Amino acid sequence: MKILGLSFGTRNGNNDTMCRVALEEAQKLGAEIEFIHVFDWDIKYCSGCVACSRGLVMGKGMICSQKDDYAALFDKMAEADGVLVVDPIYESGGSGLFHVVCDRMGPGHDLGMLFMADAKLKEQGKEGLDPKYLRKKAISFVGIGGSDWACRVETDHAMLAMSPSWTVIDNDWFSWSKDVIMQDDKIERMKQIARNLVEAAKDVDNAKWQGKEGACPHCQGNNFYIFPGTTHCVCELCGLEGTLEVVNGAFKFKFDPADEHKAHDTISGKKLHGDDIFRNEGRLMNLNKDPEFKARKMHYTAVCAPTPSPSK
Numbered sequence: 001m002k003i004l005g006l007s008f009g010t011r012n013g014n015n016d017t018m019c020r021v022a023l024e025e026a027q028k029l030g031a032e033i034e035f036i037h038v039f040d041w042d043i044k045y046c047s048g049c050v051a052c053s054r055g056l057v058m059g060k061g062m063i064c065s066q067k068d069d070y071a072a073l074f075d076k077m078a079e080a081d082g083v084l085v086v087d088p089i090y091e092s093g094g095s096g097l098f099h100v101v102c103d104r105m106g107p108g109h110d111l112g113m114l115f116m117a118d119a120k121l122k123e124q125g126k127e128g129l130d131p132k133y134l135r136k137k138a139i140s141f142v143g144i145g146g147s148d149w150a151c152r153v154e155t156d157h158a159m160l161a162m163s164p165s166w167t168v169i170d171n172d173w174f175s176w177s178k179d180v181i182m183q184d185d186k187i188e189r190m191k192q193i194a195r196n197l198v199e200a201a202k203d204v205d206n207a208k209w210q211g212k213e214g215a216c217p218h219c220q221g222n223n224f225y226i227f228p229g230t231t232h233c234v235c236e237l238c239g240l241e242g243t244l245e246v247v248n249g250a251f252k253f254k255f256d257p258a259d260e261h262k263a264h265d266t267i268s269g270k271k272l273h274g275d276d277i278f279r280n281e282g283r284l285m286n287l288n289k290d291p292e293f294k295a296r297k298m299h300y301t302a303v304c305a306p307t308p309s310p311s312k
């Protein structure tokens with residue numbers, strides 16, 4: 001049983017240290033461990049070319065136009081039974097590098113798309129995707145902050161698990177943690193997170209959320225977008241729509257149970273989203289031949305040219 005720790009902090013800084021605290025605990029429990037300091041790896045931005053989703057839909061398998069270490073990083077995650085992400089809190093949310101990894105996970109590693117691609121490859125008489133890409137996985141997140149600005153970090157982090165539909169076991173963050181190596185309560189919590197992840201990774205089919213109950217009963221999310229001037233809101237994590245109501249002194253998110261199949265982390269929700277996208281892409285397919293479209297493109301392109309980078 002293998003636990004992979006990913007740290008997005010500076011070399012041997014607080015994030016690396018807390019990741020190693022957890023990995024040491026996991027090793028004591030018999031897990032094989034591996035640690036990646038993500039800044040050491042060559043991870044480029046998502047270029048937005050959508051070759052990944054196109055490749056999956058057309059039965060070409062998993063492809064990406066960026067030539068870097070992301071595919072190897074994803075393989076490392078896919079081969080581990082449990083993944084622990086430790087990430088510095090930047091601007092109250094996940095770090096920039098974490099967001100890049102999240103974008104790269106994006107549509108090209110969406111479990112619904114992967115299942116579709118697997119079927120398509122087999123339909124063509126080819127070998128399907130490696131089963132390691134389709135299996136369940138336990139993942140936990142920890143954000144480390146130098147102050148107490150952190151209110152978006154939980155949702156940012158859990159977003160990485162949305163695309164591959166991995167099971168989130170813990171999702172925590174520590175504020176005022178520049179000296180976290182000296183804070184025994186946080187070190188103990190980190191060890192508990194490791195123990196929970198190891199247990200979950202042993203029996204991932206039955207693994208469950210171990211953190212505090214969140215306001216959203218579907219995904220445990222605590223961040224909501226409120227449509228201005230209404231009581232209507234959407235859970236920023238799973239995308240279900242409903243209202244926030246006070247139940248036993250705490251906000252609880254209420255949605256119509258008939259809508260739960262639309263949640264973004266379910267295969268049914270992914271299929272709905274995929275179908276919507278295909279319909280829309282179909283509508284756009286011939287737009288490049290449309291004279292009005294070509295005229296508008298030409299008009300706005302001529303308005304101004306982009307300033308070149310001073311360094312490239």
Ligand SMILES: Cc1cc2nc3c(=O)[nH]c(=O)nc-3n(C[C@H](O)[C@H](O)[C@H](O)COP(=O)(O)O)c2cc1C
Pocket residue numbers: 008009010011012013014015016087088089090091092093144145146147148149150175176
């Ligand atoms: C660009 C930047 C933004 C930051 N924003 C926040 C923040 O919003 N909230 C917070 O608690 N700490 C913030 N910090 C502090 C970092 O979380 C802290 O430096 C980091 O956890 C240290 O990790 P390391 O020792 O592993 O590099 C910020 C730091 C940087 C560099």
